Amino acid sequence: EAQVTQNPRYLITVTGKKLTVTCSQNMNHEYMSWYRQDPGLGLRQIYYSMNVEVTDKGDVPEGYKVSRKEKRNFPLILESPSPNQTSLYFCASRVTFTTNYGYTFGSGTRLTVV
Amino acid sequence: GQQLNQSPQSMFIQEGEDVSMNCTSSSIFNTWLWYKQDPGEGPVLLIALYKAGELTSNGRLTAQFGTTRKDSFLNISASIPSDVGIYFCAGQGPSGTYKYIFGTGTRLKVLA
Numbered sequence: 001e002a003q004v005t006q007n008p009r010y011l012i013t014v015t016g017k018k019l020t021v022t023c024s025q026n027m028n029h030e031y032m033s034w035y036r037q038d039p040g041l042g043l044r045q046i047y048y049s050m051n052v053e054v055t056d057k058g059d060v061p062e063g064y065k066v067s068r069k070e071k072r073n074f075p076l077i078l079e080s081p082s083p084n085q086t087s088l089y090f091c092a093s094r095v096t097f098t099t100n101y102g103y104t105f106g107s108g109t110r111l112t113v114v
Numbered sequence: 115g116q117q118l119n120q121s122p123q124s125m126f127i128q129e130g131e132d133v134s135m136n137c138t139s140s141s142i143f144n145t146w147l148w149y150k151q152d153p154g155e156g157p158v159l160l161i162a163l164y165k166a167g168e169l170t171s172n173g174r175l176t177a178q179f180g181t182t183r184k185d186s187f188l189n190i191s192a193s194i195p196s197d198v199g200i201y202f203c204a205g206q207g208p209s210g211t212y213k214y215i216f217g218t219g220t221r222l223k224v225l226a
Contacts, residue, residue, distance in 0.1 A: 043157075043216040090156050097212050100144070101162065102159045102204070102214075103159070105157045107154075108154075108156050
């Protein structure tokens with residue numbers, strides 16, 4: 001089954017404790033992206049990657065890092081999480097940057113930072 | 115970053131009623147997409163629109179690409195309880211701009 005897999009689904013952590021949210025897709029998509037979803041603000045792009053070793057900032061990159069060493073994986077790293085990073089996070093992929101077929105989204109990671 | 119204006123923000127309807135929602139932008143888009151997000155899940159693509167004026171159906175769902183290219187509409191006919199969720203529009207920009215811009219969502223609740 002074609003899918004984007006995120007882990008973990010739920011995470012509660014403390015301020016300052018580094019964490020990684022993993023994302024993997026099995027569709028050989030070039031383009032991958034991370035979004036956060038907050039009430040009333042919709043989906044905001046954090047980082048994206050056009051291909052292996054090519055990443056760039058989205059609209060809200062502060063406090064986050066990403067890497068793209070393999071085509072299928074695109075982990076999101078929070079080096080020193082803060083409470084304002086409490087949110088619902090989605091990883092998404094699409095065939096290429098220019099495709100107009102839309103994204104396939106993961107099931108989400110609900111992160112709480114206390 | 116830019117976001118699309120989606121309305122209504124939320125709505126309660128009775129089972130069997132028809133539902134209409136829309137999405138507007140100050141920018142022209144070449145592609146409009148409609149997604150549904152079930153509670154606790156990620157958004158799933160419902161309908162994609164690629165041409166101004168285009169009308170596309172997916173079961174009880176019908177979406178239209180506005181003729182001005184600055185808006186899109188989604189209708190759900192004869193709603194059922196499993197239609198509950200958040201509906202998002204997304205636009206992909208004019209030539210040279212491939213980023214997707216998302217709406218803030220319409221939360222639909224269906225009363226049996």
